[in-house]
């Protein structure tokens with residue numbers, strides 16, 4: 491059989507984090523007949539997953555689940571909040587098979603370097619999704635918004651990819667992306683994932699803090715008096731991204747932010763909900779990441795700094811147990 495006719499290898503998917511996004515990807519992959527294992531927190535268990543699709547139809551799937559990663563070559567989709575990622579990778583480190591691909595799928599930035607330090611010889615990919623998912627009860631997810639998922643790896647990771655002798659034979663990029671696209675379209679490989687992730691980061695820097703602090707839906711930010719703040723946030727983030735080697739333009743970013751505000755006008759941002767339910771936010775990985783890079787690159791980001799501090803103050807006040 492010619493090489494290109496070789497049947498696609500069956501991929502094992504392990505989903506680390508069975509929250510909204512983890513259950514969405516797990517259920518969609520199951521729906522497509524893929525082999526899926528859910529990795530849960532200790533003391534949690536399930537043998538099924540419920541998915542409500544965009545058309546309102548409900549589907550139930552049997553699923554393998556445990557509090558351990560299975561030590562086998564697999565695609566490990568890390569569907570955690572950014573602040574949970576490093577601890578989770580440490581917790582499961584000994585079960586991450588050398589041939590596995592670890593895909594970091596979260597909002598914000600700042601987890602790649604610690605994960606690379608923990609897994610220096612593994613393929614670590616990054617992903618960004620604009621799908622919407624809501625966990626209606628444990629292991630029951632509603633797909634709330636059609637989006638797309640971009641996957642790619644940093645330049646540093648591509649050096650690992652360039653060593654054919656060390657290439658794991660069991661999983662390859664095209665098979666992984668094709669399987670994901672079949673399960674949850676549109677999913678595609680990005681040759682410049684840094685650009686995509688920075689763009690999403692700026693969208694989150696603009697929308698999440700303001701909607702959390704004001705406790706308003708995303709659509710409220712279309713009011714004219716928010717425009718100067720949105721513009722300053724985009725300008726500051728753009729200066730940092732550019733100095734970090736990522737080619738973004740303030741006007742393009744502002745247009746994207748406005749597009750997302752309109753497209754998600756009736757939604758509450760994730761940070762808004764985290765505030766509302768008094769859960770930890772991803773602030774350190776959203777504004778906090780921009781501020782850390784700005785400091786390293788000696789760039790002033792005063793609007794981001796003010797918003798970051800206000801969020802930290804409010805988060806710590808809100809999350810204090812009542813005295």
Ligand SMILES: NC(=O)C1=CN([C@@H]2O[C@H](COP(=O)(O)OP(=O)(O)OC[C@H]3O[C@@H](n4cnc5c(N)ncnc54)[C@H](OP(=O)(O)O)[C@@H]3O)[C@@H](O)[C@H]2O)C=CC1
Nearest residue numbers: 507508509510511530531569570571574578596597622623
């Ligand atoms: N929901 C959405 O529509 C979208 C979300 N995103 C981003 O995707 C990421 C995931 O979001 P989302 O799914 O909503 O978040 P969730 O909080 O719903 O999911 C995270 C899940 O992982 C569990 N978990 C935490 N630590 C571990 C661990 N060590 N081992 C196993 N499981 C663990 C959590 O349990 P517990 O809750 O008990 O801690 C929770 O069930 C975030 O960065 C979010 O911003 C991006 C686009 C859209």
Ligand SMILES: CC(C)(CO)C(=O)C(=O)O
Nearest residue numbers: 697754757758759760761
């Ligand atoms: C794009 C946006 C702002 C949609 O609400 C989001 O990603 C979030 O809420 O975290």
